[in-house]
Amino acid sequence: MSTATQTNPDALAQRLADSGLRSTPQRELIYRVLLDKRDHPTADQVFTRVKAELPGISLATVYNCLETLVQCGLVKQVNLEREPTRYCPNLHPHAHFHDERTGATHDIDLPPGIFSELRAVLPPGYEAAGVEITFRGSAVADAHPASVQ
Amino acid sequence: MSTATQTNPDALAQRLADSGLRSTPQRELIYRVLLDKRDHPTADQVFTRVKAELPGISLATVYNCLETLVQCGLVKQVNLEREPTRYCPNLHPHAHFHDERTGATHDIDLPPGIFSELRAVLPPGYEAAGVEITFRGSAVADAHPASVQ
DNA sequence: CTTGCAACTTGGAATCATTCCATTTTGGTT
DNA sequence: AACCAAAATGGAATGATTCCAAGTTGCAAG
Numbered sequence: 001m002s003t004a005t006q007t008n009p010d011a012l013a014q015r016l017a018d019s020g021l022r023s024t025p026q027r028e029l030i031y032r033v034l035l036d037k038r039d040h041p042t043a044d045q046v047f048t049r050v051k052a053e054l055p056g057i058s059l060a061t062v063y064n065c066l067e068t069l070v071q072c073g074l075v076k077q078v079n080l081e082r083e084p085t086r087y088c089p090n091l092h093p094h095a096h097f098h099d100e101r102t103g104a105t106h107d108i109d110l111p112p113g114i115f116s117e118l119r120a121v122l123p124p125g126y127e128a129a130g131v132e133i134t135f136r137g138s139a140v141a142d143a144h145p146a147s148v149q
Numbered sequence: 150m151s152t153a154t155q156t157n158p159d160a161l162a163q164r165l166a167d168s169g170l171r172s173t174p175q176r177e178l179i180y181r182v183l184l185d186k187r188d189h190p191t192a193d194q195v196f197t198r199v200k201a202e203l204p205g206i207s208l209a210t211v212y213n214c215l216e217t218l219v220q221c222g223l224v225k226q227v228n229l230e231r232e233p234t235r236y237c238p239n240l241h242p243h244a245h246f247h248d249e250r251t252g253a254t255h256d257i258d259l260p261p262g263i264f265s266e267l268r269a270v271l272p273p274g275y276e277a278a279g280v281e282i283t284f285r286g287s288a289v290a291d292a293h294p295a296s297v298q
Numbered sequence: 299c300t301t302g303c304a305a306c307t308t309g310g311a312a313t314c315a316t317t318c319c320a321t322t323t324t325g326g327t328t
Numbered sequence: 329a330a331c332c333a334a335a336a337t338g339g340a341a342t343g344a345t346t347c348c349a350a351g352t353t354g355c356a357a358g
Contacts, residue, residue, distance in 0.1 A: 125289035140274035
């Protein structure tokens with residue numbers, strides 16, 4: 001597996017360099033925080049977590065860094081309804097399951113074939129660069145402990 | 150086909166009554182405007198269109214009425230990224246295609262089987278009440294004139 | 299009818315995530 | 329060691345949406 005699809009702390013410096021961007025303590029910390037607890041935090045939640053280690057950081061910087069990570073392709077934005085944007089370092093193709101009872105968002109791994117099946121439903125002339133699949137419902141406790149928010 | 154899944158102007162009074170709500174000129178007009186031009190307008194766009202016929206209406210009322218129509222089940226909200234919410238009177242199960250070049254949103258009819266296929270990818274313990282599928286890409290002009298925005 | 303009143307509408311203020319901006323700081327080069 | 333573009337910072341601005349308090353209206357009961 002190439003660094004491009006991995007989600008490890010060291011991928012950051014490489015990715016930044018590839019894009020002609022600098023590695024900064026703020027960017028490194030924010031990326032580390034995202035990898036550390038993969039519960040799809042909002043910018044504000046990231047801000048809170050990051051302040052514990054770097055009290056002087058500003059919310060604007062958190063937004064800036066998250067944006068940078070998204071540009072680099074190391075992090076994906078997840079938008080559910082009109083709620084604040086959430087950030088996800090899982091680069092594998094996956095869907096999201098929004099548990100309406102708990103408010104948690106779980107990652108759902110997808111079988112490789114599903115995307116071609118979905119593209120097949122598009123009428124001629126439609127070229128899809130990406131598909132986003134979001135389930136909404138409720139899940140039994142601890143089905144996927146790692147992705148509970 | 151029952152009134153419940155139709156999208157015609159007369160379904161409104163019935164649906165409102167069923168929910169113990171009143172039929173008002175504002176609600177009727179807003180619903181009519183949505184049926185009239187199915188281009189997934191924002192609340193603001195609905196406001197503009199509705200003012201032409203009812204100049205005294207307020208934006209707050211437009212939000213209120215749209216919310217009421219959503220509650221009744223006659224209209225669905227469509228959220229794309231962080232953009233303003235759009236409103237859609239198409240009650241048939243369908244996906245959305247967001248054309249990044251034009252900004253337009255097209256409805257994509259889905260074959261009936263697709264939902265069970267998608268539910269099949271959920272791990273045990275996950276109960277999906279709904280699925281939302283959004284494509285992002287570009288489409289050739291006039292592929293679906295009726296749903297171009 | 300007409301009265302009563304809860305439901306509805308209205309305009310303006312408030313909210314809140316996010317972006318913008320002007321200024322200061324910093325990483326890395328010459 | 330000086331330089332400078334890139335980055336960080338705090339605070340103001342933005343924009344969609346919601347909230348609120350006051351005025352209006354649909355309609356059911358008398």
